[in-house]
């Protein structure tokens with residue numbers, strides 16, 4: 001790149017444990033985001049609907065990313081800090097609440113491990129520098145979006161839109177020559193899926209995907225540039241088809257259930273953000 005980037009100079013024996021712990025802690029925070037953001041959205045929509053219908057406002061308990069402190073979803077007892085340590089807390093309690101013994105979803109340790117794996121991968125490929133912090137933010141936001149979309153079929157604007165703006169800021173700060181391609185990537189990413197959506201709706205009368213998918217591809221276009229949009233769509237369709245076939249074979253009861261597109265877009269985004277330059281070179285080789 002030839003661009004001056006602040007690099008963290010640490011011996012590997014210190015750097016990697018630090019990166020792993022950072023990834024686990026960020027993963028732990030993602031679990032809070034994944035569990036609470038959909039609830040916060042629903043509460044907001046209910047409040048708006050009641051206001052529009054001129055009904056009395058409900059006295060729902062305050063709920064945001066910071067309050068209340070982590071609690072068991074079954075009994076509501078607060079979780080002690082030493083049971084809340086990423087992965088270790090889950091293993092220590094064998095995946096059960098310390099108070100009531102209810103099973104706690106394996107989503108928690110899985111997201112923590114995935115957060116650590118993505119953080120390590122970014123630093124291993126792109127180096128311990130400021131640009132990598134941005135890339136870690138992007139990869140982990142994609143992780144949260146993938147799990148939220150999988151669980152609730154929502155891709156919250158409060159996450160897809162900041163991801164888009166952060167992508168443009170990343171280009172402006174670290175690769176200003178890419179800014180042009182990033183702006184076109186954001187616009188084209190939105191328009192491509194928006195056009196698919198309306199075409200599909202006109203032909204079949206059904207809605208194949210949602211507006212959140214358009215915004216997510218727009219965000220990926222900002223991070224990766226318009227040249228990578230065909231590759232992103234190919235990758236997500238490819239991964240989607242493989243997972244779809246696997247589900248058909250392994251879990252026939254899920255046959256015909258709506259499958260969100262967001263997780264596949266997120267996976268394609270990880271591959272492109274992590275494997276970047278060599279992947280593009282290979283892909284361009286295929287075209288020529």
Ligand SMILES: [Zn+2]
Nearest residue numbers: 072075097100
């Ligand atoms: Zn409990």
